[in-house]
Amino acid sequence: MGMRAAIVYASMSGNTEEAAELVARTCEEAGLRTKLFLADEVTKRSLAGFDIVYFGSYTWGDGELPEEMRDCLRLLLKDNPNRIEQAAVFGTGDKMFVKYCRAVDEMAYHLMKHGVPLASDLLKIEQSPRSRPYVVKDWTRRVIAQLQHEGVENNGAITENQTA
Numbered sequence: 001m002g003m004r005a006a007i008v009y010a011s012m013s014g015n016t017e018e019a020a021e022l023v024a025r026t027c028e029e030a031g032l033r034t035k036l037f038l039a040d041e042v043t044k045r046s047l048a049g050f051d052i053v054y055f056g057s058y059t060w061g062d063g064e065l066p067e068e069m070r071d072c073l074r075l076l077l078k079d080n081p082n083r084i085e086q087a088a089v090f091g092t093g094d095k096m097f098v099k100y101c102r103a104v105d106e107m108a109y110h111l112m113k114h115g116v117p118l119a120s121d122l123l124k125i126e127q128s129p130r131s132r133p134y135v136v137k138d139w140t141r142r143v144i145a146q147l148q149h150e151g152v153e154n155n156g157a158i159t160e161n162q163t164a
């Protein structure tokens with residue numbers, strides 16, 4: 001029993017890694033069994049059995065999703081019998097660029113296109129999360145609260161059937 005969270009991330013200079021570690025710590029504090037994965041370490045079966053998968057990436061080039069995360073999503077989403085139950089998407093970027101945190105939108109697009117439900121809003125972080133860690137922690141908790149909320153709704157439906 002107990003819910004399980006995976007955090008899959010791509011990071012070049014460490015900002016997204018910091019955010020991923022904050023997400024992981026917050027999940028652990030909330031009592032979830034938690035595991036961190038680098039995007040290029042993920043296999044087709046890595047994420048089986050997780051209730052929620054957080055995906056995090058930096059943005060590269062001209063608003064691009066880095067190749068390691070693109071490959072990771074392709075591996076997970078194309079012809080893979082191991083379904084992702086639910087996902088949440090975050091990333092770091094720099095507002096100096098016109099396509100600010102575009103990788104976040106692209107990850108969300110690929111997941112939705114393959115029918116993976118997204119929990120909560122998309123989280124875009126300017127550079128390092130260090131100065132405002134609570135933004136990441138609050139968002140992580142909102143995602144978890146939404147998962148638990150769905151459980152409560154299911155219980156409610158069962159109760160209704162029993163009284164009918």
Ligand SMILES: Cc1cc2nc3c(=O)[nH]c(=O)nc-3n(C[C@H](O)[C@H](O)[C@H](O)COP(=O)(O)O)c2cc1C
Pocket residue numbers: 010011012013014015016017057058059060061062063064092093094095097098099100101102126127128
């Ligand atoms: C060559 C290059 C291109 C970048 N292009 C973008 C971009 O288009 N949009 C954006 O929001 N950030 C862009 N960034 C900023 C990074 O996404 C940002 O610094 C991020 O926090 C890096 O994450 P990391 O430390 O996890 O690698 C770019 C950075 C570099 C070096």
